[in-house]
Amino acid sequence: MNLHTLAIPTFTQMLRALSAQLDKGAELARAKGFEPSVLPQSRLAPDMFPLAAQVKFTCFQASDAVARLTGQAPRVMPGDETTVEGLKAVIAETIADLEATPEAAFAGAEDRMIELKMANGLIFDxxxxxxxxxxxxxxxxxHLVTAYDILRHNGVPLGxxxxxxxxxxxxRPGTAPGA
Structure with a gap:
């Protein structure tokens, strides 16, 4: 298996699920009579990033991984989108970029050396x-699970x-345990 086969479908199918979860969040907001714009600023704890940042981090991790694995320059974080529609646009753009990456671009990716410089000066090789x-x-x-958790914490009926x-x-249907 090459890394394209693992990375692209994994990232894109989960990003599509995240987009649908945001739709459910907006639907809940409208049904409960509050602005969907409240959700992107929601967080699980005061010292955690809000939903908007979690969605952007999720997209960044996918696009940055593909860029580095295919020998491109590291990516930058998406902009300052703070609406459900803006976040869905970031997700859609990320999916389009990922799907536009040809399998051939991953040639040699398994062995390509990646240098990951952290803000605190540490470097992963x-x-x-x-x-x-x-x-x-x-x-x-x-970040994907944290976004899901923030939505659940706000009452979005996700499972x-x-x-x-x-x-x-x-x-496929099976036999229930104990039956």
């Missing part, structure tokens, strides 16, 4: 496989099917 497996996917899912809708085609 990893090959492409290590970078995707040990850094990018972990960071991507951290496992909203988180992994791409897995539902694999579902």
């Amino acid at each position: 990893m090959n492409g496989l290590q970078f995707l497996r040990d850094w990018s996917l972990a960071q991507f899912y951290f 496992k099917p909203d988180y992994v809708p791409h897995a539902l085609p694999y579902l």
Whole structure:
């Protein structure tokens, strides 16, 4: 398996789920009579980033991973979008960029050396496989799940099917435990 096969479908299917979760959040806001613009500023704890930042970090982790794995310059964080519509636009743009990346661009990505400079001066040195497996996917899912949790915390009726809708085609009826 090459890294394109792992990265692109993983990132895009989860970003599509996140976009649908934001739709459910906006629907709830309208049904409850409050402005959907409240949701992007919501957070789980005072010292955590709000939903808007979690969505942007999720998109950044996906696009930055693909850029670095394909030998492009590291990406910059998306702008200062603070509305559900703006965040959905960032997600859509990220998905389009990811899907436009040809499989051939990932040639040699597993062994490509990645230097990840942190704001505090620390530097991670990893090959492409290590970078995707040990850094990018972990960071991507951290921010993705935090966005989901913020929406749930605000009463958005989300469940496992909203988180992994791409897995539902694999579902088949079975025998219930204890039956």
